Amino acid sequence: MRKLPEAEGLHYIEKYPISPFFSFDITPYLHVFEFDKGEFIFQEQSFSDYLYYMIEGKAKLYITHKNGKVSLIDFLSSPTFMGEMELLNEERYSKGIQTVTKTICLAVPVREVRDKLLADPIFLKILCLFLSQKATSMTAKYTQNQAYPLENRLASFILMSSDQNFYKEKHTEVCEYLGVSYRHLLFVLAQFCEAGYLTKHNRGFILEDVETLKQLALESQY
Amino acid sequence: MRKLPEAEGLHYIEKYPISPFFSFDITPYLHVFEFDKGEFIFQEQSFSDYLYYMIEGKAKLYITHKNGKVSLIDFLSSPTFMGEMELLNEERYSKGIQTVTKTICLAVPVREVRDKLLADPIFLKILCLFLSQKATSMTAKYTQNQAYPLENRLASFILMSSDQNFYKEKHTEVCEYLGVSYRHLLFVLAQFCEAGYLTKHNRGFILEDVETLKQLALESQY
């Protein structure tokens, strides 16, 4: 993690204006941080001094269980808040966040601004909206995880994440996201090829039968 | 659903004071409603005119999937908000809420008070806290659902919900809550009896081996 120098930071602050989120002038408090690919933004069980607003990049939010299993809770993609729960609750981070790509964040030092933030109706309204939308999408994802077998969810995920009928995601990430083992993901992908919905090409898959995939996806659209 | 008469309503308003949640006087807007056991507070895909604060009772929050499966998202027990997402988003209810017991709710007419609420820092802060705690507990529940087999989650659930070493919950509710089939729940309960952790008694189970149950529960404490 490195703090961007004044000039470079200013560039991002202007490119992604967040002043409308606050009823006071936030700019004097803002820092701009850059995280390398694979770097941790929050370690599990640690404390942090900042509320982040990620403006560029992508990260994984996960939790490690006592039995050693890791659950990927969500992919976070910009723009998004990070650390907002801890701002509200003054707790240690129960979850970890690790970047997937290089990531740029606006950072608000919590100690200095906390009280102002928690009394600011504009910010709080934005935060409520953010939290409620997140809750809605998490709930959708998790209930679908238990209501549909991988076949359906994967079809839906492939349709959503493919570009010009070409699917090319990292299996290691996808299986965590969909909450199944790596082995099983490969197994169902192989089935899709067998059935002619997909064909392997280069390091990805060509969608051969979008109609059937759509049918499989049913409503389990993420 | 019936609106309680003035006098009776006042009793509840005084018993469960919610004025500290607002920076203005909410009482002129408050209604008090009573829902019978099994009644719907929100139908899926409908609109509603109230934000509710449940002060007595218990309800189920669920969603019906297009394949007909029903996912119980959460048990709501008093005190809790209901309809807060819709207040924020001005949308139809994506989810249904049905009471499990007779339920008393304070009701705030959204159309009249919406703008005031969304500009009230005290209320918004409370709502943020509520939403973030809910998100935390939902996430815990769902990640544990996929990280642990029923054996562990059930042990944990039994310990949590039993009273004086006696477990007596409705299987029909529990299996929905834990996200498994009724059949499988009974199967694992039978295993627990077989292994001597539980014995059937009347319409419930006596906890015979709390130590082993605790071990099974690991950290998957709800």
Place this chain on the structure above:
DNA sequence: ACAATAATGTGAGATATCTCATATTTTTAT
């Protein structure tokens, strides 16, 4: 008090998914 509805209970067979072992290929770091 009786019919209807909901909850409980059990068997048998199917399947979705997991674990583990192991090999190859690709990417990353030094």
Place this chain on the structure above:
DNA sequence: ATAAAAATATGAGATATCTCACATTATTGT
């Protein structure tokens, strides 16, 4: 350039969980 680490790939066997069918026992509404 090379070693180390990460991602891909596949087989075989285990198991957690589901579906469906059917019988019994409570609970509820009228």
